[in-house]
Amino acid sequence: MSGHGDPVPMIARKGAALCGVAEVPGDKSISHRALILGALSVGRTEITGLLEGQDVLDTAKAMQAFGATVERLGPGHWIVDGVGVGGFAEPADVIDCGNSGTGVRLIMGAMATSPINATFTGDASLRKRPMGRVTDPLALFGAQAVGREGGRLPLTLVGARNPVPVRYVLPVPSAQVKSAVLLAGLNAPGQTVVVEAEATRDHTERMLKGFGAELSVEDTPEGRVITLQGRPELTGQSVAVPRDPSSAAFPVCAALIVPGSEIVVPGVSQNPTRNGLFTTLVEMGADIAFENPREEGGEPVADLRVRHSALKGIEVPAERAASMIDEYPVLAAVASLAEGTTVMRGVKELRVKESDRIDAMARGLEACGVTVEEERDVLVVHGRGAAGVPGGAIVATHIDHRIAMSFLVLGLVTDRPVAVDDASPIATSFPVFGDLMRGLGADVAEGSL
Ligand SMILES: O=C(O)C1=C[C@@H](OP(=O)(O)O)[C@@H](O)[C@H](O)C1
Numbered sequence: 015m016s017g018h019g020d021p022v023p024m025i026a027r028k029g030a031a032l033c034g035v036a037e038v039p040g041d042k043s044i045s046h047r048a049l050i051l052g053a054l055s056v057g058r059t060e061i062t063g064l065l066e067g068q069d070v071l072d073t074a075k076a077m078q079a080f081g082a083t084v085e086r087l088g089p090g091h092w093i094v095d096g097v098g099v100g101g102f103a104e105p106a107d108v109i110d111c112g113n114s115g116t117g118v119r120l121i122m123g124a125m126a127t128s129p130i131n132a133t134f135t136g137d138a139s140l141r142k143r144p145m146g147r148v149t150d151p152l153a154l155f156g157a158q159a160v161g162r163e164g165g166r167l168p169l170t171l172v173g174a175r176n177p178v179p180v181r182y183v184l185p186v187p188s189a190q191v192k193s194a195v196l197l198a199g200l201n202a203p204g205q206t207v208v209v210e211a212e213a214t215r216d217h218t219e220r221m222l223k224g225f226g227a228e229l230s231v232e233d234t235p236e237g238r239v240i241t242l243q244g245r246p247e248l249t250g251q252s253v254a255v256p257r258d259p260s261s262a263a264f265p266v267c268a269a270l271i272v273p274g275s276e277i278v279v280p281g282v283s284q285n286p287t288r289n290g291l292f293t294t295l296v297e298m299g300a301d302i303a304f305e306n307p308r309e310e311g312g313e314p315v316a317d318l319r320v321r322h323s324a325l326k327g328i329e330v331p332a333e334r335a336a337s338m339i340d341e342y343p344v345l346a347a348v349a350s351l352a353e354g355t356t357v358m359r360g361v362k363e364l365r366v367k368e369s370d371r372i373d374a375m376a377r378g379l380e381a382c383g384v385t386v387e388e389e390r391d392v393l394v395v396h397g398r399g400a401a402g403v404p405g406g407a408i409v410a411t412h413i414d415h416r417i418a419m420s421f422l423v424l425g426l427v428t429d430r431p432v433a434v435d436d437a438s439p440i441a442t443s444f445p446v447f448g449d450l451m452r453g454l455g456a457d458v459a460e461g462s463l
């Protein structure tokens with residue numbers, strides 16, 4: 015039975031200024047894709063900088079279950095000997111994707127057009143998340159899904175025996191849905207087309223091209239039109255995974271709010287489909303210098319020099335949501351310390367993440383003494399500015415790594431410490447979070463109030 019272990023409470027206390035270099039681990043999105051595309055390729059894929067978080071380890075295990083050879087050579091250094099497009103074997107057991115929406119949705123896409131069946135499950139968080147958004151378009155290829163009420167996991171997917179290509183207009187701005195459709199399109203004859211009204215992270219498109227697929231992207235009045243030619247031969251590649259901007263967000267935000275801090279976070283993605291948080295922070299008055307712009311692992315990156323800053327509340331436009339979707343929790347934490355109100359619009363997708371992140375942030379911030387308003391698609395945080403945030407609460411994280419890390423960042427400046435009831439999910443995306451933050455001088459430790 016999938017689950018997670020005993021809860022690990024963690025506490026953050028006010029302390030010294032943060033300083034030093036924060037080398038965050040590899041990008042989670044790119045790590046999943048490197049393993050999956052490696053498994054769908056002919057020959058060997060060599061990956062360096064792979065994120066060894068639980069989400070990605072679960073995807074590595076799944077790729078083995080579908081017939082690929084996946085081996086760890088050293089820290090972050092992995093090889094995948096793939097089976098080629100259409101070469102997936104039927105797994106002998108249930109595929110457990112743990113806490114990972116990206117893992118389960120991309121893998122469902124990758125197997126949906128092969129003549130095999132697979133059953134998927136996950137932990138208590140993943141089993142609550144909607145899968146219909148992926149199984150609906152996969153049904154157009156000819157795959158059939160039988161899950162729990164609302165299409166929830168555990169779910170069995172019967173792969174299409176005679177797949178047909180699909181044209182699909184995304185009803186939600188989701189890179190996971192887009193990617194599932196494109197991965198399914200690999201083993202359908204002819205052209206599969208995905209149209210997205212709002213640009214979401216584009217790693218699948220970039221990496222599919224890198225592995226040899228014929229794929230074009232066109233900006234049209236309808237949105238971004240992505241056309242993939244089916245049945246390509248993908249060939250194994252060397253993939254150097256760049257650092258994860260969504261993990262970088264935590265030390266960056268911590269340095270902005272802890273007085274006297276100055277840190278450097280090297281190699282942070284400047285991919286416009288991922289950098290909305292940094293744009294927002296600069297608008298709030300953050301002192302962030304973007305140094306040494308360059309390319310790493312096919313992504314534009316820069317070194318971020320971040321200094322403690324007085325921040326003001328702003329309106330974050332709905333159009334920016336997709337480019338910072340995983341960063342709203344930590345932005346909400348930072349906004350509670352700003353002078354004035356921060357309004358985050360177009361954020362309803364936060365309600366179907368590892369937890370309902372609007373609700374989790376609102377309840378946690380209120381417990382810390384912050385006034386918050388929420389609507390279905392909007393989160394408003396009334397910043398306390400110079401008055402500071404009282405803290406002194408134990409916050410419920412609902413098996414959500416980003417909620418845990420956001421409140422541990424906030425606790426570095428609150429009058430009284432902030433504890434989280436369970437920090438163990440941090441290992442899904444940022445296993446070295448605690449060590450990295452302590453290395454910068456932060457007072458975070460296991461324990462509670
Ligand atoms: O494709 C991806 O790697 C991801 C897409 C986003 O999810 P949605 O596609 O549900 O927006 C994001 O929240 C997730 O952390 C990673």
Ligand SMILES: C=C(OP(=O)(O)O)C(=O)O
Nearest residue numbers: 113114115116117340367
């Ligand atoms: C939403 C996230 O991940 P996933 O959807 O892959 O579980 C995240 O990492 O914030």
